[in-house]
């Protein structure tokens with residue numbers, strides 16, 4: 001008889017899980033929280049425990065620790081809310097063998113349970129482990145990931161415009177992983193990393209003798225990504241000469257290898273990224289408008305970290321788990337997190353990740369505190385940003401204030417008016433007066449800098 005203990009503080013969820021396990025022939029016991037779970041487990045241990053992460057009287061992590069202290073060979077599956085992937089990563093580091101994201105599909109739960117029970121002796125994580133799953137956060141970051149998930153199922157080409165280090169590649173991989181091409185290749189080309197003649201061959205391939213040094217036939221990245229996803233990183237750096245060729249490939253879905261007269265059919269979904277505004281490049285004459293429109297079928301804009309500072313604790317927990325040895329329980333102190341929220345992070349999430357790694361290295365114990373800031377000019381930047389206001393005219397400050405308020409409200413003028421303490425009409429007039437963009441920076445609308 002297969003035995004399982006299910007732990008969840010939501011009665012409905014508990015009953016649903018019990019019913020699904022019973023239907024599949026399991027003997028089920030359940031508990032409504034951490035304390036009850038550990039008591040039940042102590043009185044009669046079982047080989048598999050399924051636990052929720054956030055419960056009234058404790059966390060899934062405490063369940064994992066308690067259970068594993070009693071019986072290290074027990075297999076544990078955690079259930080996490082969509083958006084708390086850092087929880088899942090931490091749980092896996094603490095010894096969970098698998099995790100499922102709520103809302104849970106019960107047939108998936110039963111399948112995962114079957115796998116976990118079969119491997120309950122082996123503590124190796126199961127294949128569904130995804131330690132690199134991104135933190136989707138809340139608010140503006142989450143909105144982008146949700147939209148990405150919606151469009152992942154289609155074949156529409158995607159353009160991600162965002163500052164450096166905001167997670168463009170992470171988002172591109174997420175789209176690939178969420179869609180029907182997930183088991184096909186994900187291939188990336190950085191358009192800024194090659195001189196023009198090499199980039200052309202890198203993208204489209206060449207045949208023997210196409211140019212001096214082409215000693216054999218080599219497929220390009222488009223062909224290598226066949227049936228999968230091709231990430232064209234830093235598309236704004238694509239030389240003008242190659243832009244019509246790329247446009248042709250996107251339209252015809254066939255590539256011409258250099259030196260070959262026979263086009264090759266490819267089935268590829270393209271995700272392009274840029275940290276420069278392509279519209280500005282069009283103005284400068286270095287990017288073709290027709291290519292821009294062809295690529296920009298689905299625009300996604302990742303917010304800079306300073307605009308979603310509330311996600312910093314989740315991101316820090318994720319990186320702390322990623323960059324420390326399992327079981328060390330590294331945490332960042334609340335006052336340090338607060339200082340981190342105030343900093344402007346010009347290097348965005350990449351800079352944050354490096355900061356977390358440094359913090360772990362500098363810290364002597366599991367609690368990383370303010371002392372790691374010693375000797376680096378860290379949160380001063382936020383204050384410097386305010387200091388900038390001195391020396392500006394009142395008009396300039398007013399323009400910035402209206403602009404930032406509109407950004408903060410996602411372009412909602414009524415809310416902006418309320419925040420500014422003026423009428424809607426005044427906000428409209430200011431927008432016109434200062435030539436501000438008609439809508440704020442919102443997911444799905446044009447990239448406005």
Ligand SMILES: Nc1ncnc2c1ncn2[C@@H]1O[C@H](COP(=O)(O)OP(=O)(O)OP(=O)(O)O)[C@@H](O)[C@H]1O
Pocket residue numbers: 133134135136162163164165166167168169170171275318349350353
């Ligand atoms: N949502 C996220 N969850 C977890 N890690 C993230 C997330 N976003 C970014 N990172 C991490 O931050 C770093 C930078 O991310 P990524 O390389 O995707 O940024 P980018 O926008 O492509 O940067 P660049 O413009 O410099 O190429 C990576 O180490 C990545 O793992």
Ligand SMILES: [Mg+2]
Pocket residue numbers: 168169233
């Ligand atoms: Mg990148």
